[in-house]
Amino acid sequence: MAAKNPSYYQTGPCQEVKQNEHFLHLFMDQHVQGTAGANQASIVKPTEFGDFGHTAVVDWSVRDGRAPNATIVARAQGTAILSDMSGQTWFMCYTMVFNDERFKGSSLQLLGTHVTAKDGQYAVVGGTGEFVGANGVVNVKIIEFLDTTTGVIRELNIRFSCPCPNQSPVTKMGPWGGNGGTSFDIPDLPRSIQSVTVRCGDVINSLAYSYVDKDGQKKNVGPWGGAGALSVTITLASSEIVKQVTGTTNIIGGDTVVTSLAFVTNVTMYGPFGKENGTPFSSQVPDKSSIVGFYARAGGSVNAFGVYVCPN
Missing domain, CATH: 2.100.10.30 (Jacalin-like lectin domain)
Known part of the structure; x- marks a missing residue:
């Protein structure tokens, strides 16, 4: 016999929810610590296992174009952790916080890994504002190394869906x-x-x-x-x-x-x-x-x- 639900828990059948699909084409700039325009900082730098466990906080700029004078529409704010002992794979967890007029007050939660100097993918695992309930994928492509040490420009193709705002079948x-x-x-x-x-x-x-x-x-x-x-x-x-x-x-x-x-x-x-x-x-x-x-x-x-x- 199933246990009685506790007072703090409520449940009920859900109705079909319509969703909108969204596509974003953006460019993300990384500038490493100690360089001009740096937008990340190391907070943990272990030595026992090389760089394994190296942790940085990031505040990367996200633009609507590749050019340096393109408009910054969001910030990618979160953490990057070197998560394998070979020293190649970084675990990424950050929130893309939008600050342009169209999506200000909304955000996307991104999670995934990337291998140093290679393309990859992140998962869209949530959002706020207009993007509440977001779920999808980010295809990440390196398009430019600023030089050998100072940073990278990445192209982001983001595809995700989320429930239609204020959608009600009643x-x-x-x-x-x-x-x-x-x-x-x-x-x-x-x-x-x-x-x-x-x-x-x-x-x-x-x-x-x-x-x-x-x-x-x-x-x-x-x-x-x-x-x-x-x-x-x-x-x-x-x-x-x-x-x-x-x-x-x-x-x-x-x-x-x-x-x-x-x-x-x-x-x-x-x-x-x-x-x-x-x-x-x-x-x-x-x-x-x-x-x-x-x-x-x-x-x-x-x-x-x-x-x-x-x-x-």
Whole structure:
């Protein structure tokens, strides 16, 4: 039997996430310690095994072209460690921090090894800002030794993908009804509905429901509206989803209100609740999608009603 999850841990199923692919063509300048324009410094220089374990911190400039006057768009900041006893292979771990106007505030995390004076590859293992969740590869090519001792210019061809910013499959439909009452909505994007409570008489007086948000947390909202003669609670089964909501709206006492609601799931139909009096509406949810939440306008009764829709 699996152990109970601890209080600090939460989990839930994830939805398909769309990604953007990015390509960067850049040039990285290395100038060794003790030379003009030096942008690295040794912090550990062991002697027992030659240079094995030699460690340097780097702040290499990254430009948008090969020429010395090309614009510096980022800095490669991190460490280089001579990690094999033959004295040829360096382990590289650094963050490419962008400072140009387009990507300022974003960074890429790079990790890998290169053999002295040879081409190689680094892995893109993460990022921040516009590049959150980055994953890809950097092809590194030496294009110029500045001379035998002072530094190297490397060409970087970076290809990586990361989730589209603010990508969400959840969309709103509606609302149906009038402009009276107060607007009510939910604080987090929903993932599924668990239960719905409707209070009604001749009209829909109020609506309350529970849902699971995108982070897997159960939330309760409502009631939105006033008291009604009848209260009905629908509790959905674990595999039951809401496919459509139908209803009617009418002008009562000078205000447009929702007079009836019915909830159609993949199992059955609940309702209609209230009285089917007035202009009919239907959510018309696309195939392979379901209703995962509601929003409304309400005062003494429900003036308008809308739904959140998400692909199954």
